[in-house]
Amino acid sequence: MLLSVENLCVSYDKIRALHNFSFHIDEGEIVCIIGANGAGKSTTLRAISRMVPVEAGSKLEFMDHNLLDYAADKVVSQLGISHVPEGRRIFGNMTVMENLKLATFSRKDPDQIERDLGRVFAIFPRLEERKTQKAGTMSGGEQQMLAVGRAFMSGRRIMLLDEPSMGLAPLLMQSMFDALKQINEEGTAILLVEQNARMALKFAQRGYVLETGNLVLEGDSKDLLGNPEVKKAYLGG
Amino acid sequence: MAFFLQNVVNALQAGSFYALIALGYSMVYGVLLLFNFAHGDIFMVGAYVGFFVTTGALLLVSTLGLVALPGWVVLVLVILVAMLITAFVGVAVERIGYRPLRQAPRASAAITGLMIGIILETGNLALLGATRLSFPELIQTTTYTVGGVTLTNKRIMIVGVALLLMFALHQFVQRTKWGMAMRAMAYDFGVVPLMGVPLNSIAALTFALGSGLAAAAGILFSVAYPVLNPYMGITVGWKAFVAAIIGGRGSILGAALAGFLLGFIEIFVAVIFASTYRDLIAFSIILLILIFRPHGFFGEAHTSRLRL
Numbered sequence: 001m002l003l004s005v006e007n008l009c010v011s012y013d014k015i016r017a018l019h020n021f022s023f024h025i026d027e028g029e030i031v032c033i034i035g036a037n038g039a040g041k042s043t044t045l046r047a048i049s050r051m052v053p054v055e056a057g058s059k060l061e062f063m064d065h066n067l068l069d070y071a072a073d074k075v076v077s078q079l080g081i082s083h084v085p086e087g088r089r090i091f092g093n094m095t096v097m098e099n100l101k102l103a104t105f106s107r108k109d110p111d112q113i114e115r116d117l118g119r120v121f122a123i124f125p126r127l128e129e130r131k132t133q134k135a136g137t138m139s140g141g142e143q144q145m146l147a148v149g150r151a152f153m154s155g156r157r158i159m160l161l162d163e164p165s166m167g168l169a170p171l172l173m174q175s176m177f178d179a180l181k182q183i184n185e186e187g188t189a190i191l192l193v194e195q196n197a198r199m200a201l202k203f204a205q206r207g208y209v210l211e212t213g214n215l216v217l218e219g220d221s222k223d224l225l226g227n228p229e230v231k232k233a234y235l236g237g
Numbered sequence: 238m239a240f241f242l243q244n245v246v247n248a249l250q251a252g253s254f255y256a257l258i259a260l261g262y263s264m265v266y267g268v269l270l271l272f273n274f275a276h277g278d279i280f281m282v283g284a285y286v287g288f289f290v291t292t293g294a295l296l297l298v299s300t301l302g303l304v305a306l307p308g309w310v311v312l313v314l315v316i317l318v319a320m321l322i323t324a325f326v327g328v329a330v331e332r333i334g335y336r337p338l339r340q341a342p343r344a345s346a347a348i349t350g351l352m353i354g355i356i357l358e359t360g361n362l363a364l365l366g367a368t369r370l371s372f373p374e375l376i377q378t379t380t381y382t383v384g385g386v387t388l389t390n391k392r393i394m395i396v397g398v399a400l401l402l403m404f405a406l407h408q409f410v411q412r413t414k415w416g417m418a419m420r421a422m423a424y425d426f427g428v429v430p431l432m433g434v435p436l437n438s439i440a441a442l443t444f445a446l447g448s449g450l451a452a453a454a455g456i457l458f459s460v461a462y463p464v465l466n467p468y469m470g471i472t473v474g475w476k477a478f479v480a481a482i483i484g485g486r487g488s489i490l491g492a493a494l495a496g497f498l499l500g501f502i503e504i505f506v507a508v509i510f511a512s513t514y515r516d517l518i519a520f521s522i523i524l525l526i527l528i529f530r531p532h533g534f535f536g537e538a539h540t541s542r543l544r545l
Contacts, residue, residue, distance in 0.1 A: 049431060077433035089428040091421045102417050106433040154433050 092136025239385030256496025261447025267487025274350030277474010283452025327448025485536025
């Protein structure tokens with residue numbers, strides 16, 4: 001097991017955002033968490049990245065390391081957990097190349113960094129064309145590519161993706177998921193959080209359904225896709 | 238014409254001090270959204286550190302009977318050593334005073350800054366007493382007259398060193414990965430840890446850079462006005478703070494230019510009006526600038542800024 005989360009509880013100002021959420025993801029797997037706005041999906045990813053404090057009793061283990069022993073930057077640089085945050089959050093004041101380089105800040109393997117950079121440009125040729133351009137001047141789709149490319153440069157064991165499809169036209173969305181598939185096939189596990197449940201379940205092998213901070217369903221994607229409740233609540237009938 | 242140029246030279250010297258100090262205010266604000274109100278006193282600490290390094294070095298040379306290095310070499314070494322030592326003071330201020338308040342309201346951090354400033358001033362007074370110290374003269378003043386304009390070697394050195402340090406800072410921020418991390422933090426603080434960048438190290442680095450520049454300003458100031466006192470950082474510090482604001486909070490170029498602008502306004506106001514009117518008129522002009530450009534010349538409104 002790559003990542004195992006047990007009884008994850010997170011509160012913001014005494015309001016419970018997540019209540020005893022348990023899930024896991026295996027090496028090389030693609031897993032998705034679906035649910036409505038405010039269900040606790042992004043909070044789950046932020047808890048893994050140590051960007052929000054978790055409550056006592058929460059257990060987060062990554063390859064036999066207790067995640068709670070790591071600061072946010074060490075989760076990335078020492079454990080190889082990368083995170084594409086909600087809304088992309090690229091550094092608009094810096095060039096595409098600088099964005100990618102910054103993600104390697106703590107890495108000490110220059111040869112591998114060069115190879116990774118080559119891979120990112122192979123997966124997203126558009127980024128290579130724009131490498132000297134200020135990231136803030138790119139289109140939304142290109143910024144999303146950069147956000148994923150940047151995560152790829154920062155850590156390769158698992159990628160946490162927060163709504164990568166948001167704001168993308170259907171065609172772009174499809175190519176984004178094709179790119180993610182490639183990244184996964186090269187050995188990076190993917191934990192995907194999506195409001196677009198159909199897209200996410202088609203992409204992932206397994207899924208978890210969150211409702212206002214509680215786990216309500218889990219299972220193989222194809223079972224969830226066929227589940228009448230999921231169909232009614234998340235797939236538009 | 239010569240009269241005008243003479244005042245330009247004077248303004249460049251005054252502006253050098255303001256610009257070097259303003260850079261520290263601006264960088265810390267840009268990276269941590271924090272006004273380090275102790276920064277003027279860091280300038281004072283830098284001057285004192287420079288004083289002790291210089292006296293120590295001179296003492297060492299005389300007791301050991303070493304061959305004395307030329308004065309300007311000693312001065313360069315003193316500036317570098319004092320910058321380094323003062324950088325550590327700045328890092329300590331951040332670690333002790335500001336880091337515990339990272340999540341606290343900004344007003345608390347501002348008050349902390351004022352308190353640290355008072356502690357540095359009164360601590361100095363308690364340790365060293367009220368006697369004013371006189372900064373040793375390392376280089377003899379040589380005066381040149383070019384087309385009716387009087388220049389001294391010290392003046393040229395002060396402006397030259399200030400410009401050189403600003404250029405070095407610019408290169409550091411634009412070309413190194415640490416500079417890149419500082420720019421990233423200024424743009425979107427919250428997401429930087431996801432790049433594997435340790436926020437606390439970058440915060441400490443920012444304080445170190447700002448404090449180092451303030452120390453350089455303190456020593457250059459002491460070369461021009463060689464009398465030190467524990468409160469010397471207050472007025473200069475506030476003026477440099479004003480320069481950082483009109484330059485645009487967080488903008489390095491803006492802080493440097495506004496530092497020189499402030500020097501020009503001050504000197505030329507004193508040329509036209511009685512010198513007692515200097516600050517009154519200079520700051521009224523700055524008030525007008527802020528009414529029309531509330532974010533300064535190079536600043537951006539930070540309303541769109543996100544935090545995770």
